[in-house]
Amino acid sequence: MHGYGQFCPVAKTMEVLDERWTVLVIRELLSGSHHFNELRRGVPRMSPALLSKRLRNLTRIGIVMRLDEGGRARYELTPAGRELAPVVMALGDWGMRWMTELGDEDLDPHLLMWDIRRNVNRDALPDGRTVVAFELSEARGGRSNWWLVATADEVDLCDFDPGHPAAVRIVAPLRTMTRVWRGDISWSAAQKAHGLRLEGSTSARRAVPSWFNLSVFATVERPALAAP
Amino acid sequence: MHGYGQFCPVAKTMEVLDERWTVLVIRELLSGSHHFNELRRGVPRMSPALLSKRLRNLTRIGIVMRLDEGGRARYELTPAGRELAPVVMALGDWGMRWMTELGDEDLDPHLLMWDIRRNVNRDALPDGRTVVAFELSEARGGRSNWWLVATADEVDLCDFDPGHPAAVRIVAPLRTMTRVWRGDISWSAAQKAHGLRLEGSTSARRAVPSWFNLSVFATVERPALAAP
DNA sequence: CAGTATCCATTTCGATACTG
DNA sequence: CAGTATCGAAATGGATACTG
Numbered sequence: 001m002h003g004y005g006q007f008c009p010v011a012k013t014m015e016v017l018d019e020r021w022t023v024l025v026i027r028e029l030l031s032g033s034h035h036f037n038e039l040r041r042g043v044p045r046m047s048p049a050l051l052s053k054r055l056r057n058l059t060r061i062g063i064v065m066r067l068d069e070g071g072r073a074r075y076e077l078t079p080a081g082r083e084l085a086p087v088v089m090a091l092g093d094w095g096m097r098w099m100t101e102l103g104d105e106d107l108d109p110h111l112l113m114w115d116i117r118r119n120v121n122r123d124a125l126p127d128g129r130t131v132v133a134f135e136l137s138e139a140r141g142g143r144s145n146w147w148l149v150a151t152a153d154e155v156d157l158c159d160f161d162p163g164h165p166a167a168v169r170i171v172a173p174l175r176t177m178t179r180v181w182r183g184d185i186s187w188s189a190a191q192k193a194h195g196l197r198l199e200g201s202t203s204a205r206r207a208v209p210s211w212f213n214l215s216v217f218a219t220v221e222r223p224a225l226a227a228p
Numbered sequence: 229m230h231g232y233g234q235f236c237p238v239a240k241t242m243e244v245l246d247e248r249w250t251v252l253v254i255r256e257l258l259s260g261s262h263h264f265n266e267l268r269r270g271v272p273r274m275s276p277a278l279l280s281k282r283l284r285n286l287t288r289i290g291i292v293m294r295l296d297e298g299g300r301a302r303y304e305l306t307p308a309g310r311e312l313a314p315v316v317m318a319l320g321d322w323g324m325r326w327m328t329e330l331g332d333e334d335l336d337p338h339l340l341m342w343d344i345r346r347n348v349n350r351d352a353l354p355d356g357r358t359v360v361a362f363e364l365s366e367a368r369g370g371r372s373n374w375w376l377v378a379t380a381d382e383v384d385l386c387d388f389d390p391g392h393p394a395a396v397r398i399v400a401p402l403r404t405m406t407r408v409w410r411g412d413i414s415w416s417a418a419q420k421a422h423g424l425r426l427e428g429s430t431s432a433r434r435a436v437p438s439w440f441n442l443s444v445f446a447t448v449e450r451p452a453l454a455a456p
Numbered sequence: 457c458a459g460t461a462t463c464c465a466t467t468t469c470g471a472t473a474c475t476g
Numbered sequence: 477c478a479g480t481a482t483c484g485a486a487a488t489g490g491a492t493a494c495t496g
Contacts, residue, residue, distance in 0.1 A: 004252065005273050007334045007406050009323025009445050010316055014251050023242050024232060036478050045233050047470055052479060073478060080326040087322055088238055090315045095237030098308040106235045178235050217237050223307070264458050275490055280459060301458060
């Protein structure tokens with residue numbers, strides 16, 4: 001039995017949303033992912049079997065539609081699913097205010113880069129192709145390199161050097177880059193006090209903050225700190 | 229491992245809220261329940277061991293405070309906990325719009341009466357003591373009787389005849405009474421088409437709808453029905 | 457009143473490998 | 477690309493009884 005046995009609409013909603021991963025899958029769909037392997041990138045720790053099961057369940061409930069796009073599966077939110085946006089926003093707003101401590105296990109360079117990639121502000125980029133290189137270092141000593149290759153048409157994320165010279169190179173602890181993306185600290189604070197370094201021409205370095213839109217939750221107001 | 233391994237605030241929030249029953253406990257606290265057995269009445273299908281565990285967990289996380297009120301335990305939401313109200317409201321709003329089908333197992337007369345009791349509109353009641361009797365019949369043939377005894381000071385819910393004569397007697401299928409409470413149907417529609425009957429003086433019968441505030445979600449707009 | 461204690465059935469999930 | 481298949485470990489939580 002998975003129901004709560006209550007007529008309360010909060011309970012009825014939670015019967016659907018309290019299953020592990022479900023809300024994150026919906027978040028991914030709201031963020032514009034539509035294909036199975038695209039969704040997987042947003043929930044990398046979820047097994048494909050479980051993702052498949054959740055998608056089937058959400059489809060049955062009427063939150064997701066599975067479309068056949070010329071032999072390719074495409075997942076879309078139904079109107080009911082799209083109306084979960086305020087729920088997801090409320091959850092995120094609360095999390096920004098009250099779940100501020102990130103453990104090392106919450107930091108994930110691939111997930112971060114995937115988010116950043118989705119939010120490159122193409123209008124602010126120079127014409128032609130722009131490459132931005134990232135070097136992210138983890139607490140455990142790991143280090144990973146990424147390249148965003150932005151053209152007028154699209155933005156590609158690579159984990160290998162694409163060959164073209166980078167306009168800017170961003171070197172930072174993974175935690176710092178994550179906090180910038182979340183809006184916990186500004187680009188300039190990150191440079192002054194959190195080990196972020198920009199390498200490139202002065203004009204390009206200056207333009208970097210405008211090239212990236214931060215997380216939709218970056219502007220959430222944080223609670224006032226308690227008086228000491 | 230129960231975390232999602234993501235820095236996303238939605239994920240961080242769901243790490244807390246996706247545990248079974250947790251949101252319903254928070255809903256009860258938001259509704260004004262503060263003591264263990266009071267909370268239990270709002271989540272009757274939850275075992276006391278589990279409620280205890282959830283309360284401890286919520287306390288550890290900083291959503292709930294456990295106060296010692298002269299030897300009696302009292303649970304209060306912290307500021308972070310109170311700020312979950314928008315989340316709970318968003319969940320309920322969505323549920324009213326999209327989770328409209330209630331199974332027989334979602335109907336619970338005790339839970340319903342407990343909700344109704346909490347929302348008696350004392351200002352609208354006649355002076356002195358007012359007794360309202362309910363007779364709720366279930367699909368399975370069960371039937372239960374309840375009495376609300378309202379005075380200036382308090383409202384008591386009894387499952388036995390308190391002796392004083394009832395100003396009004398409300399006889400209805402449990403499903404109908406539940407739907408009225410949820411705002412799915414009006415008092416008058418319930419009488420015309422869903423088997424609800426009011427017994428008592430004309431003036432009292434007419435006054436009944438003003439005596440009860442309905443669920444906070446009763447006014448949520450329902451989605452337009454799809455064209456046939 | 458406010459919980460604990462115990463115990464086990466069930467579920468759930470993660471890991472891994474595999475397929476049309 | 478878009479999933480299924482399989483399997484075992486872990487945890488979850490429901491039922492029931494008990495306690496200071």
